[in-house]
Amino acid sequence: MKTLPLNCNNCGAPLPVPESTRYLTCQFCDTRLEVVREGNAAFTKVLGELQERTDQISSEVRRLQLENELLKVEQNWDRESNDLKYRGQDGRGFEPSAAGGVFFIVLAVAAAIILLLLGEIFLGVFVGLFVGSLGILQIVAASNYEDSWRLYMRRKQQVLREISELPGTRKAKGPDRHNMPASSP
């Protein structure tokens, strides 16, 4: 095997290094070294053990940060969606729905027509406007709820994507082709 006549960058001792080696420990001073190649030249660079682990540690720290961020995104959405929900009489929240709003408007129009036909003009207009505006308010609330939900999902997916891009994260694999049955004609 071809070797490169390198020297330890820490103690200067001669080190014959196999061409394909990237990291090595100097046998004289025990320093971790990285072989750096620039064009035809090659030399060694001191690579502290700490430095070698820095990448790994910083990605672990980043992972913790991101997991914390994910938790915050979830908590914010819990709070926000709670505020945007309608309260039932028992205090339980439910999502405002556009269909519910449309239902109120149809109800308002029907009630108004019946009351107007009965000659109750003032009551007809009042009930129509009152119930109809409840319907409109619910449609607006439903649209706000959906906008917030989209924003929450976008933030969440952003954080999840960042986590999945960290080194050491297992990527979601596609179907394993080795175990796939051969397709029959």
Ligand SMILES: [Zn+2]
């Ligand atoms: Zn050395």
